[in-house]
Amino acid sequence: MANKNGIDVTEFAHFANPDWEDPVHRRCIAASLVNVVYLLETNENQANELCCLLQFEVKETVIDDNDNSIYGVVFQWHGTTNAGPGGPPSKVVAFRGTLLRPKNISHDLVEDMKVAIRHYDSISRVEKGLQYLRKSLHNNGYNNIWLAGHSLGAAIALGTAMNLMKEERHNLEAHLFNPPFICPTVPQLKVFEMGGNFSVLRDNQRSLELYAKFVGISDWVPNIYVNQKDPICQTYVHYFEVLMGIYRHKSHLLYESMKYLFSFDLVKKKSPWHLVPSATVIVATKHFFHNHHTIRQWWLKDLRINSIEYIPPDEVIQSIKYNLPVETV
Incomplete structure (x- = not known):
């Protein structure tokens, strides 16, 4: 009971x-x-x-x-x-x-x-x-x-x-x-998707360190579970869709796009924990919970989900490394 x-x-x-x-x-x-x-x-x-x-x-x-x-x-x-x-x-x-x-x-x-x-x-x-x-x-x-x-x-x-x-x-x-994804917001990510050169970075060495760390963990594929109606974590879905779009079609823009994505953290001297290059994203699509953020939904066997694995292609990883000084990779 x-x-x-x-x-x-x-x-x-x-x-x-x-x-x-x-x-x-x-x-x-x-x-x-x-x-x-x-x-x-x-x-x-x-x-x-x-x-x-x-x-x-x-x-x-x-x-x-x-x-x-x-x-x-x-x-x-x-x-x-x-x-x-x-x-x-x-x-x-x-x-x-x-x-x-x-x-x-x-x-x-x-x-x-x-x-x-x-x-x-x-x-x-x-x-x-x-x-x-x-x-x-x-x-x-x-x-x-x-x-x-x-x-x-x-x-x-x-x-x-x-x-x-x-x-x-x-x-x-x-x-x-339901991990929190606080920023960038969806409108910002739309700009990020365009691959614009928003070079607000003032600490180039710090940016290179972050790129190297981002590349270095690309073989780690955590399982990230989100409910598409949960405002606290739903941006993860769009983040990976945008990231994979750049991986597949706009790899030549990846370096500048990542500079923009990391820009807030660099200016504020913070490490962007929530940004990972790879993941299996599991999205709950069944909406019978009043609370889309609850842990309870995730232990139900019959939960309706969509699961997508986001892993950058090897050529993209090499492309990122090519843009980094040898000593930072």
């Missing part, structure tokens, strides 16, 4: 024995584990019940030092199926989004605002999350680890992954549900 928070554990019963090679099952398991992070703050008994059903255990909790709330969890697989590629992950590092409860709302909204205005480096939850991710990778190897998050938690997960890749490349399996 549903508890006072409206969660019915029987919704998850069909994942007691998942097909780990089925992307739908992998999506639903990842979303369910993110939901456990929420439940640990609202209903610990039900969180434990759901963990048991999914055959994961809470190995470690990631605590916010400002309000002592749980915003992340390191889950460990304890089922009978061997963990590894094509099977269950040995560990999942998952982060929740904003909780509108007296205990959580104040600091959660502060973190939301930091994401909105791109004060990425001041988001304390990212650095702490990175410590737990590094430890999990060290103990298990990146082929056995998943990264997951919803809303603010998706931004934290993405920031954690991007910071990790500053030091070392990992093709980490990531499930990012």
Whole structure:
């Protein structure tokens, strides 16, 4: 039966024995584990019940030092199926989004605002999350680890992954549900699509560093889940459509277009975490939720979705590298 928070554990019963090679099952398991992070703050008994059903255990909790709330969890697989590629992950590092409860709302909204205005480096939850991710990778190897998050938690997960890749490349399996895409706006992206030369950059070395980082993670393909009616994340769809249009037809404009895309971040001296060169974008098209931003939609097996993989062609990657000084690539 549903508890006072409206969660019915029987919704998850069909994942007691998942097909780990089925992307739908992998999506639903990842979303369910993110939901456990929420439940640990609202209903610990039900969180434990759901963990048991999914055959994961809470190995470690990631605590916010400002309000002592749980915003992340390191889950460990304890089922009978061997963990590894094509099977269950040995560990999942998952982060929740904003909780509108007296205990959580104040600091959660502060973190939301930091994401909105791109004060990425001041988001304390990212650095702490990175410590737990590094430890999990060290103990298990990146082929056995998943990264997951919803809303603010998706931004934290993405920031954690991007910071990790500053030091070392990992093709980490990531499930990012409703990640915020704050800027550029759709009208700005239409200009970006035209490939205009909007050279507002004043720090050329910084721009070259960003291009090199952008190119360097092109083989990392996170799963980005958006609802086409969700204003917080729906711009991701247009962003990748525009990016692929430039990849396919206007590669000679890519360098200048990327300069424009990064311009706000360069002027403000911020790293654009939300911009990734590759992704599998899964779009929910079923509109029976009043809240298009909810995590609940993503653990439903019968959710109507469209899935498109956006990966830049090799010749485009080489074209970008050609425009960069050798020492920055």
